[in-house]
Every structure is written in structure tokens, then in C-alpha cells.
Amino acid sequence: MSAFPSRHKLIALAVACAFAPAAFAQTADKSDNVLPEVVVTSAPADGIARNASVGGFSEAPLRETPASISVITLEQMQERSIRTATDAVKYDASVQNSYNAVGLSDWFAIRGFTLDMGSNYRKDGMVILAHSAIPMENKERLEILKGLAGLQAGIASSGGILNYVTRRPTDTPLRSVTFEVRERGSIYGAIDLGGRSDNGVFGYRINAAAEDTKSYVQGSNGDRKFVSGAFDWRLSSRALLSVDMDYQHKSQLTVPGFQLLGLDQRLPTSVSGKTMLNNQTWSLPVTDDSNNLGVKFEYELNDNWRTTLQANKFELRRDDAVALSSGCTTPGEILNFGYCANGDFGLYDLRRDNDKRSVMTTQAMLQGKFATGSIGHELTTGLSTLNRRDNFADYLFNPTVGGLQGNIYTTPQRDLVLQPTNPVGLRRKEEEQSFFVQDVMALNEQFKLHAGARYTKLKRVQFNSGGGLIRTTDDDYVLPNVALVYSPSKTLSFYASASQGLEPGGEVPSGLPNAESVLDPYKSKQLEFGVKADISPDLSVSAALFQIKRHNEYAHASTNDATAAIDAYLTAGEQVNRGIEFAAQGRATRNLMLGASFVALQAKAEGTGDPDIEGKRIGNVPKFKSAVYMDYALPQMPAVKLNATWIYSTSKVFAPNSQIASLDKKVDGYHVLNLGARYATKFGNTATTFRFGVDNVFNKFYWGDTSNAFGGYLIPGAPRVFRLSTQFDF
Structure with missing residues (x-):
């Protein structure tokens, strides 16, 4: 299904359903079997989440769930004008950016493990693809499960799961409009509409947004359009049918990262987070069109048993393009990874068009409560399927005319006539069936x-660009999970858990044979011990001690030389991540809400037999990271609320491959302070909220991301950025 017709069908259906309540009110069954009004569950008025669904198979109290989970609520996102997942996860220290370049997608690592774009991102528990930016306008909250998710998800990278929970129809009419301006004149507008028919049978939630993007990096301009609809029908007192759909178009010139300088591989200096290396006259934007359709049917068999049927289909079409800065071609200083000592770099036209990726997931689940003697049981059992298809081309990788170079300080213009991109073909198809019980x-x-x-x-079957078979995987796996929870009181719980996960298999880097194919899946293991406590009705704390082991995958260079090229992608030994997490959130006083998240993490390669990486720190993983935030309502002026966020990270190793890891290049840690304010008032009967914020108050330069993606790049953190928004609630 192409993006163009899907988009118009989606918009037409959303508009039609938005005006349907009256019709449904006239035709719906008015017997006693109609479900009573159901209140949409979300965070309470204080904006603090106390439940989440990502830790199991249904929504459960966080304190009773034997896993480390954090939740970013809608109110928290609104108070800080959060528009992307990258901004949302700043409040969880266990989450780290992983090549979050401006204009691309929101890619993350949790507990030191990079999340897989095709399995670790979920929407209402169902798989979506993170190759494109995931819209936040129709999300009620973002749930973060830290650690293995073999039982909950099956195939998923070790770090954890990001679950985007969609906004649902409201029981009272909702009419909200938001306008915002940001750095360099970015303009954003959004609407949020919700309500029900007069008899409560039909509910709707419509979200739409448009954005004219002018990033803080001059030249990285773009635009975005989004529309979504979520609807439900109360078919009887025990049956509920829900449908949600969304479409997003996003186009923006992306901002490449930096590489190290010279044969001695020095960190770039005197550069700015506003530097645009993709500023050639022939530079093209990355363009994404994504569609999503989800259906869910819930039926209560009786007071103790219920069943749920769910399906979701996600489709993405992408045109990928960048004037890529990579390597050095100066005689005597030729580098495959790293710029020349003076900042020169090889300049390439890197493009491919018409990527088409889709994933279809289904799940049937039966849940119930019963007792055997004195033991009470809460049983969940079910079946799930996944069907994925990836169609893409090999990247076109053409140097500029005569191999002329660019420079990170002068960014000269280089001539290039764009050539046609390579043909698209089916490169990967995957079918997954699971049976689970808890x-x-x-x-x-x-x-x-x-x-x-x-x-x-x-x-799983994978093909090369000519249609030839690369690799076939046909295997089955059993993933056990066991946890014991001890609750000496209603406000305190201790837990211990042991679990296994299933890694999707590492992706072969560009430049090697069979690039972008993935290795066979394999198991990972986790032990975790934790404690959760409600210090008061308004303040909760948690701590977790964990160890995760999985195969160590890395790009290898044959010699310990900065000029050496990667010659293989290997699996050797184990990557072992050991750490401790602490989190606190709640209301310290009537006017002061506090939150804190800390993680201390040791991530090393063990048992590899390779002296270049044995015992070395894993790249892009700080030993310690923290996020502390507060919201304070002025007692003398309750309409005014102030907020502040302080983020701290220790140094990280930049290790795109083994020979750079052996050089032990460290990137300094950083402190970042963000401030904001909100003023709530009324104009007539219209509730109006003004919000102002400034991120990176002291305009500090720092390397926020030292990812090993695409051969290894350093991504600067954002400089000082301002934003001003107004929200009208009618």
C-alpha cells in the first residue's frame, strides 16, 4: 500500500469519524447492555504516573511490577513543550542518545545497549519501526521498560522497550489548540479534539499538527504534517472496539556528525553545535511518510476473565539523502574513519530513494483470576504474530568531482551532478510466531x-541487491522469566528477577559485504534486584541493581592503526553491563514537585580474545548519568509555575571500531541546565496557558552522542534554544 492513497484514506476517515457522534447517538443500541461511561485512565492531576502496561500484559501499579520502569506523562510533556521522544527521555538517566542527529529519527540506548529500530519500539504494546521520527501529538504517555523484555516482547535488543501509549477518546468534550515558535522562527501548531456521542457509545480523539522547521543549525530546514484519529465503540456492557490511525509526513535536511581529526585521532575543537556540514547546493532532505493503523477488541467473559484481540500495521516510505563528510583523502594522511588534521574531509553524495518498510503484528490474549487452595492466580496466556518486509536499495556513495574535500571550519561548496539512485528490491522478510504464558x-x-x-x-530470509540469498534463519527459542516480590507492607516492595531475552542479531555495517543484513538471533540474560517504596501518598522512590550479558558484537580492523579499514563484523565474547539505578518522583510540598533519576553503569567486553577491546569500556556509555527536575507553583501566584531540569553525564569512550577503541578516546562529561515557566489564565471562557522555556541556559558546547553508527560519529548537543507557546482550551 503506497503512502499517497493511504494518507488520503486516513484523513478522510478521520474527518468522517470526527463528525459521526450525532449519527451514532441516534442509531446506537439504547438497551441496558450499553457500557456505562468509562473514564480514560492517565496520570492524575499531579502529572505523576502510578501505573504502566509495559512491564507485563496489562496495566499494573508500578510499585507491584518486578521491573525498572519509568513513565513520562502527557502533563509532563505539555509543561516542557516536549515535541519529540528525544526531549522526553532526558528525564530518565538510563536512556542515552544513539546517533540522534538533527533531522533524522529518535534513536536510543538503554542501560548501555542500543535499541533495535525494528523491535524495541512499541505503540500500545505492538511493534512499530523507529527508522522515522515517531510523532508525539497523539501520545498520552511514554513508558520505558529498562532491561530484558523477552517475555513481554520476544525478539528485542537487551536495553529495554519504549512503549508509546496513544491518547484515547475523552468522556467530556475536549477542544485544545496550541501554537509555538522556537529558534530561528520555527512555527508549530496543533489541535486536540475529543468527546463522545450523547449516549456514550461512540468516542473520538482527533489530533493534527503542522510545523515549519528552522532548526538551530542554520540550513537544516524542513516541514512536518501529522493527523491521527482514535475511536472506540461500546458494543455492549462487556465489549469495547477501539481503532486508531495516524499519518505523518516529515522532510528535513539532516545534520551529519563529526569524526576524529588526524592520524592521532584528536577530538575536533573550536566547532559549534550549529555547524552544518550538509550544506551543499545539491543537498537533499530526508523525507519520511509513515502510516499506522491499530485495532483492538476487548471482551469481558465474566467478572474474572477477559480476552483481548489486537492488530497493528505500520508502514514507512523514506527517501534518504545527505552530503556525507567522512574520512580524509590527503596524501600521507589517508583515513577511512576520521578527518584530516586541518579539518578537511572526504565529501560524498550518499542517497537512496523509495525505501519501503512495513510490519504487521497481531495478538490474542486471555487473562483471568482464580485460586487453587490458598494460592491466588492471575493468569495471562496468548498468541502473537509478526510479519515484516523491508524493501530498500544499496546506498549510492559518490565522491565529489575530482575527490575534492570539504572542511569543518570553512564548509566550501563542491560541484556534483546527482546521479540516479540504485534500484529498490526486497532485502528482508521475517515471520515470527509466539506463544506466551505468565x-x-x-x-x-x-x-x-x-x-x-x-x-x-x-x-527470516535476507537478500542482496541482486535478489540473491544472503542468509536464512529458521529456529525457535524459549525465553523464561521468573521474579519474586516481597511486600512487607502496602507501601514497600522488594523483588528479585531472572530473565532471558532474544537479541535480533547485529547489523553488518556499511562498507562490508552484505551490509545492512543482520546476524542470527541469540539469547541474552539478566539478573535484577530492586526495591520500590511509597514514602508518602505523593512521593515514590525505587532502586535496581542489575547485570545483563549478551554476545559482544563489534566492527574489527585487522591492524591497530588509525588508517586501517574495518574488515569484518565479529561476534566474540560477551558484553557485560552491570549497574545500579535510582529514581524518585513526587510532591515534596503542596507547591513543589521533584523528580530525580541516577544510573551508575559499567559496560565492558569480556572473554573476547582480542586485546584491542578486551576489558575496554563500551562506546557511548557514561559511567554515571543523572537527571534532576522540579516544578514549583508560586504560592502568591498559583497561576505561575516554574520548572528546571539539570542533566549531568560523565565522560564516554568514542569507539566506532576496535582500533579506535584501543586509542581509548574519551569525550568529556557535561552539565546542562534547562529552565521554563508557565502562566495560566482565562480570556472569557477560554482557558489559556502561556509557556516559555530555554534549554542549555549557559549555551555550553558538549558532545551529547558518541555513536558508533555509520562508522562512528560525534553529535554535538543542542546550544541555547528558546521556545514560546500558547495553549487554548475551549
């Missing part, structure tokens, strides 16, 4: 045993 057993008033397992069967 039983939460209440052994007595203090102890609960969580025991479960997922059986997953995977068929």
Missing part, C-alpha cells in the same frame, strides 16, 4: 511469584 501467584499476603515463558519461532 502466572502471578499470590503465595500469601507478602509474597508474589511471577513465572512465565515465551516460545518464539522465527523465519
